[in-house]
Amino acid sequence: MKKTLISIIAGCTLLAGASSAFAATTTVQKTVNFRTAPSTSSSTYGFIQSGTQLTVLEKVNTYWLKVQSGSKVGYVSTNYVGAVSGSTSTSNTTSSSKTATGTASKIVSTAKTYLGDFTYKWGSEPWNTSYKYSDCSSFVQLVFNKKNGFSLPRSSIQQSKVGSFVSKSSLKAGDLVFFDTNGDGVINHVGIYIGSGQFIHSSPTNHVGTNTLTSGYWSSHYKTARRVI
Structure with a gap:
């Protein structure tokens, strides 16, 4: 050594x-x-x-x-x-951009492999439950940390403080999107933006699934987004 x-x-x-x-x-x-x-x-x-x-x-x-x-x-x-x-240098900056795009694509692909999986259970971690249960932030950790080498914290509030702010109009695939479902101003849900106005998340209503950010329930409860790639 x-x-x-x-x-x-x-x-x-x-x-x-x-x-x-x-x-x-x-x-x-x-x-x-x-x-x-x-x-x-x-x-x-x-x-x-x-x-x-x-x-x-x-x-x-x-x-x-x-x-x-x-x-x-x-x-x-x-x-x-x-x-x-x-x-x-310019060539390295271009390379970095390509790397980020490639990483984002891998994140989205990883997340989609779990579509329909997991029964939602608050506080559960899929790597500790034989992949039967998950909550929103542990699903994000599974995709980013366990499968792609990131080091995101555990809760949605903690996750909303890492990376850099990105406006809703500038979202890119792989960005984290956050919600306030209680209407009290406190973030309590997180998902992964996958492009075309859609995000994927571990939801209490449809296991791991996709929803739109452009209208409806999730659009009205949208809070902020962070870029960690």
């Missing part, structure tokens, strides 16, 4: 001489796993020590950066690094 850590630190030192080829950098705030893929379940190259400056190749999503350390390219969690200074 010690040799791996020393090797990565040395690689980062060598990288400094070539850093002018890239515009974006970040500094590790806490020792972080240097992973082979943007997922907590992926394997690691080792650790990168606090204080190490990294070259940022791509912002994969809210939770992951693609970085270069020496001769290796890998991924680090944004929870362990500082703000990114500068910007990635």
Whole structure:
């Protein structure tokens, strides 16, 4: 382990001489796993020590950066690094956009595989109940966290505070959409926007299903949306 850590630190030192080829950098705030893929379940190259400056190749999503350390390219969690200074090149920005689109498509495809599944039960978690029960926010966690490597919090209120705000008119597939079904101003339901004015969610009335945001009950109870991809 010690040799791996020393090797990565040395690689980062060598990288400094070539850093002018890239515009974006970040500094590790806490020792972080240097992973082979943007997922907590992926394997690691080792650790990168606090204080190490990294070259940022791509912002994969809210939770992951693609970085270069020496001769290796890998991924680090944004929870362990500082703000990114500068910007990635045009080609990397385009790549990031394509990656986000691909991730969103995967999120939607994953969610749709559960259409008709789960009996709604508040507080239940499908990975703990042999996939028989779910509530709205645990369904979102199943799709994003368990199947696609994100780290979203448990409740709909907590989930409404991550990522970035997006207006209803600017929704994209993969965005989280939130509702106030009690009319008291408090968010208590969440779903995943899938495009064309539709969203998918674990609902008390139709298991996992789709509904429209353009009219009717869910449109009138719509509260806000967040982009986490």
